[in-house]
Amino acid sequence: MLKRSYLFYIILLITLGIGCAKNNDVKNDNTNTEKNQDNPVLARILKEGFSRNDIVEMKDRYVVQGDIIFYKQEPGQKNGPTTEQARSPYLVAPAYRNINVYLNAGSFSSVNLNSIVDNVIASYNAVGSGIHLNRVYAAGQANIEIVQNSSLQLGICGQAGFPFSNGQPFNNVFISEYTLNYYHLTSTAQLTLLVAHELGHCLGLRHTNWQSQGEGSAIPIPSTPGTDGASVMNGATCGNNWGGFSYYDQIALKALYPVTLGGPDHLNVNESLQTNQLLRSQDGRFILVMQGDGNLVIYYYNVALWSSNTTTGVPGVAVNQGDGNFVVYQNGVARWSSNTTTGVPGIVVMQNDGNLVVYQNGVARWSSNTAGY
Incomplete structure (x- = not known):
């Protein structure tokens, strides 16, 4: 049941292990799967x-579709997994986006992944997303360890999982040397695709062909299609040859992990956003931009969540006034406001939860009601 991943989050997301099983040679045995x-x-x-039917329960984890791992308790957690977040699978948080990858070469006896890991890391970095991978040579320095695991069921080439609820990438890529040798899937091109696919899961990417895999739902990635035959993250890819990331693979990575382009996360009193200026949440996922068409818009990556509905084709300016009101002007005419004129100066904040809020003396006076991401 070869599995790829759907290029998705997040987002969640972000919510993104491989599925490199060998076509239909593996059948899920659900007799012991907990159904509670x-x-x-x-x-x-x-x-x-x-x-x-795709969920198999093991002692410390669930394995989905043969290659995606969900630990029953995440590493480092004492009170069980955090499940209250609305978006799942989780994405890698900004604090962890400089990711160290360690190849446990000593765990392999006949498969050499040394140059392959270097090439995959270089390919991810060449995409130009906000994720950066580094090769390290000590397990203690690693965020992700690539390790041989021949205990995987025959037909499963590799397994990994989605980012943890604390924002760290999944910490292991398990590769089955036994399966690779059994099916003679050891060419450089085959192994490169396998490693790239599994690392994609660690970063939060679902199988691109999730619909044809029979999954009931998934969080789509903006600006990517429902199907992409060239995607590295399609399921059923074990044994396929690496041809580089597809166009939409690259779009997906950059949509999930945009490069932080700067911009403050708030406007102080009497500050403004001129045409094409923006506020950006501290985690980089949300922006408030004063567009050239006169519309003030909140974007989640490249999905519009809210706007001032002031698209007139006339450039505008968004002003945080000294009277506490946040106003969009076009040619000196007020086209939209937060209606928070109290005489108390305020601050306008683009928050990490997706909400744009006008605060006065620490009290929220207006919000865009776009929280929950």
Whole structure:
């Protein structure tokens, strides 16, 4: 059941392990799969749209579609997994986007991934997203360890998982040397695709062909199609040859992990946004931009969440006035306002939860009601 991943988050997201199983040689044995949806991890998996028939329970984890790992308790957590976030799978948080990758070469006896890992890292970095991968040579320095694991069921080439709820990337890529040798899937092109695919899961990418895989739902990635035959993240890819990231693979990575282009996250009193100026949330996911068409818009990556509905073709300016009102002007005419004129100077903040808020003396007086991301 070769699996690829859907280029998605997040987002969630972000919510993004491989599926490199060898076509239909693997059948899921669900006889021991826990079906109690009250279990928070199982509930999360089902909420993501995966079929119950694709879930296999193991001692410390669930394995979905043969290659995607959901730990019952995330590493470092003492009180079980965090499941209250609305968006799943989770994405890699800004604090962890400089990611160290370690190849445990000593765990392999016949497969050499040394140059392959270097090439995959270089390919990810060449995309130009906000994610940067580094090769390290000590396990203690690693965020992600690539390690041989021949205990995987025959037919499963590799496994990985989605980012953890604390924003760290999934910490392991498991490669089955036994399966690779059994099916003679050891060419450089085949192994490169396998490693790239599994690392994609660690960064939060679902199988691009999730719909044809029978998954009930997924969080789509903006500006990418429902299908992409060239995607590295399609399921059923074990044994396929690496041809580089597809155009939409690259769009997906840059949509999920945009390069922070700067911009403050707030406007102080009497400050303004001129045409094409913006506020950016501290985590880089949300921007408020004063567009050239006169519209003031909040974007989540490149999805519009809210606007002032002032598209007239006339450039405007958004002003945080000294009387506490936040106003969009075009040619000196007020076209929209937050209606927060109290005489108390305020601050306008683009928050990490997606909400744009006008605060006066620490009290929220107006918001865009776009929180929850």
